[in-house]
Amino acid sequence: MIPRHLLIALAVLLVAVLGMSIYAWNMRKTVAATPAASVDTRPLAPPVAGPTEMVALFVANDEDGSLRPRAAQIPMPSGRQQRAEELLRALLSIYLDKASPHVLGAGAEVRSVFLVDPGVAVIDVNAAFADTHRSGVLVEELTVASLIHTVSANTPGILRVKILVDGKERDTLAGHADISDFYDVTAVNQLATQLAP
Amino acid sequence: MRWTNRLSLGNLGALVILILLWAMILSGAGPEKHLSVYSVAANYSLPLVQRDGRDYVGLLEVLEPLGKVSARTDGTHWHLKYYREEDDFQVGKTRARIQGRDLELPGKFLVENNRGLVSVSSLSTLLPKILGGPVTLHEDSGRLFIGSVATHFTASLAGDNPPRLVFNFTAPVNPTVATEPGTLRMTFAREPVVSPASPTLTFGSKAIPSANYSEGNGTAVVTVHSTIPVMASFSNDGRTITIAQTSPGTPATSPAPSATTPAPGTSAASPQPPAQPAGPTPQVWRRYFAVVDASHGGDDHGETLNSSLLEKDVTVALARGLREELESRGITTLVLRDSDANLSLDQRAIFANADHAAIYIALHAASNGHGVRVYTALLPYSEDDRGPFRSWTTAQHSALALSQSAASAVAAEFQKRQIPVRTLAAPLRPLNNMTGAAIAVEVAPQGADSSQLTAPDYQQLVTSAVATAIATAHNQLGAAP
Numbered sequence A: 001m002i003p004r005h006l007l008i009a010l011a012v013l014l015v016a017v018l019g020m021s022i023y024a025w026n027m028r029k030t031v032a033a034t035p036a037a038s039v040d041t042r043p044l045a046p047p048v049a050g051p052t053e054m055v056a057l058f059v060a061n062d063e064d065g066s067l068r069p070r071a072a073q074i075p076m077p078s079g080r081q082q083r084a085e086e087l088l089r090a091l092l093s094i095y096l097d098k099a100s101p102h103v104l105g106a107g108a109e110v111r112s113v114f115l116v117d118p119g120v121a122v123i124d125v126n127a128a129f130a131d132t133h134r135s136g137v138l139v140e141e142l143t144v145a146s147l148i149h150t151v152s153a154n155t156p157g158i159l160r161v162k163i164l165v166d167g168k169e170r171d172t173l174a175g176h177a178d179i180s181d182f183y184d185v186t187a188v189n190q191l192a193t194q195l196a197p
Numbered sequence B: 001m002r003w004t005n006r007l008s009l010g011n012l013g014a015l016v017i018l019i020l021l022w023a024m025i026l027s028g029a030g031p032e033k034h035l036s037v038y039s040v041a042a043n044y045s046l047p048l049v050q051r052d053g054r055d056y057v058g059l060l061e062v063l064e065p066l067g068k069v070s071a072r073t074d075g076t077h078w079h080l081k082y083y084r085e086e087d088d089f090q091v092g093k094t095r096a097r098i099q100g101r102d103l104e105l106p107g108k109f110l111v112e113n114n115r116g117l118v119s120v121s122s123l124s125t126l127l128p129k130i131l132g133g134p135v136t137l138h139e140d141s142g143r144l145f146i147g148s149v150a151t152h153f154t155a156s157l158a159g160d161n162p163p164r165l166v167f168n169f170t171a172p173v174n175p176t177v178a179t180e181p182g183t184l185r186m187t188f189a190r191e192p193v194v195s196p197a198s199p200t201l202t203f204g205s206k207a208i209p210s211a212n213y214s215e216g217n218g219t220a221v222v223t224v225h226s227t228i229p230v231m232a233s234f235s236n237d238g239r240t241i242t243i244a245q246t247s248p249g250t251p252a253t254s255p256a257p258s259a260t261t262p263a264p265g266t267s268a269a270s271p272q273p274p275a276q277p278a279g280p281t282p283q284v285w286r287r288y289f290a291v292v293d294a295s296h297g298g299d300d301h302g303e304t305l306n307s308s309l310l311e312k313d314v315t316v317a318l319a320r321g322l323r324e325e326l327e328s329r330g331i332t333t334l335v336l337r338d339s340d341a342n343l344s345l346d347q348r349a350i351f352a353n354a355d356h357a358a359i360y361i362a363l364h365a366a367s368n369g370h371g372v373r374v375y376t377a378l379l380p381y382s383e384d385d386r387g388p389f390r391s392w393t394t395a396q397h398s399a400l401a402l403s404q405s406a407a408s409a410v411a412a413e414f415q416k417r418q419i420p421v422r423t424l425a426a427p428l429r430p431l432n433n434m435t436g437a438a439i440a441v442e443v444a445p446q447g448a449d450s451s452q453l454t455a456p457d458y459q460q461l462v463t464s465a466v467a468t469a470i471a472t473a474h475n476q477l478g479a480a481p
Helices: A004-033 A080-095 A127-131 A137-154 A185-195 B002-027 B059-066 B120-131 B311-328 B345-355 B397-416 B450-454 B456-472
Strands: A052-061 A066-075 A110-116 A120-125 A160-165 B034-038 B043-047 B049-051 B054-058 B069-074 B077-082 B085-090 B095-098 B101-104 B110-112 B115-119 B135-138 B143-146 B153-160 B163-169 B176-180 B183-188 B200-202 B210-216 B219-225 B230-235 B240-245 B290-294 B304-306 B333-335 B359-365 B372-377 B421-426 B437-443
Touching (some): A066 A080, A066 A137, A080 A110, A137 A185, A137 B372, A185 B421, B043 B054, B054 B059, B059 B077, B077 B120, B120 B135, B120 B143, B311 B456, B450 B456
Parallel strands (some): B290 B359, B359 B437, B372 B421
Antiparallel strands (some): A052 A066, B049 B054, B183 B219, B200 B210, B230 B240
């Protein structure tokens, strides 16, 4: 003879299990029916906290093939290397905007910037940056000049710059601009003058 | 005592037999191994010695023809001085100190009679540090290339009946030619000839079905397979070898080339080519005034200009048009890529530099922007050239002013014709590898429609403007021979 209170407890537990199963089944159906939110592959925005600084970003413009200085107030960390990274992330946030004058492919990102003494900067971009980049001498040159001139104009002492893709050397950015060698910052500064509107 | 004498006689007999065997082995031994060294300064061959199961070569002998070098032995150390830099090797050790940095060698460093010996496999890591330039070692075949000195070649079949196989080399060559039924063998002992993209070339001809490239003991060999008796004839100052059917009464062995101009990258050590060849009348070597390069090609499509238009196809059409325009103005022109072929940037630069053309013009096409952009090289950061070697990446340095002048002349001509034009520097290979004037012309449509790039009238407008500018700057760029 099973005690009555045990039968009641068993019945309550069975009802609870049944209820939970129905709830879980419904939840699964709801999740399956909801479209997955598109992944935002844009780089993270600079940290909002911390002191901001006025910097000059050199923004490429495809319409007239120019490189224009644009003042921007962005939060800047104190470390020299981190500052260079924030500069390029601010620059890329412009290029990833739909209304950008020089659109880069979705997912393009600057992975890191290494400042190596004496006077060497290494800009490491991700594979999407190069793989989705449009091909052409001018369009690739504008990107390269924009990155290098933005870093060198805001970071004194840089003499040469190397661009890596996913930490590795590549011959060209997208079939034209040679990135296999170190860029001479003086030569790129002269190029920026040629590219001025 | 008798027993001892018998033993001595037996030993003597065994010794005689051993000596005889050794002599037989020696008489049947293979040829002495050599290392062939090719450089801008000199081409030379050095004997190799076997130590510890490895091939060794005298380091001083390798460096002597390349620059100012000396060596001294100091106890267990062997010091090498190349120009002002001093390097230190330890006898019997694999560690050396080169340019102030430690370097691990694949084999022990040896000294014999004050000669410092390094293993051949060490050269590919050691020499770039000492010389400050690229070095390519073909260890298995004993060939060492210092700098970009390789002689490239192409082979194509011309004519059907009878077929002729034409080899074009980037520098004059003087191989020894041997024929036997079914094959013709060209052996390049002193020339830095290197393999084409594929070592076996097929031509789709029954008479001359194929040729293949091989290397061994410091030489390169090209073997032509044929079902007809063939001979080789030389023309174009030793830059072209034509393999054709032997005429009745013609000796199977080929005539030697005539050469009036020394090959780039050869030294006094190179063989002096014999005089006038027999056989077909040799052509005079034609140096082109302009080398026009249709950029991209083969697997490299360049920009996809629209759904049915690739940059590589537009550049070929522009290159052919430009050649026509230039030649109509009396300017000899070579189009580097006249088909959908793969051609590396290094190969393009080597061909143009070997030709010593007055101007190199690379053609590009783009959907972005309007009009035409004329580029000169944006040179990469470079340390100073070392000794007799010029940096490959900044070879354009001394000709940059001439290139900028040519670019300005081309831009001025476009302005006259009211085509939007800009002159810019660009990090665009192989402009920086060129030793003469070099520009690139990127053609974009005047409006938004990229199909204008294939319009014959637009192409003609562009190519005639470039050709007119080059013709105007002819004297400044240097008169063609």
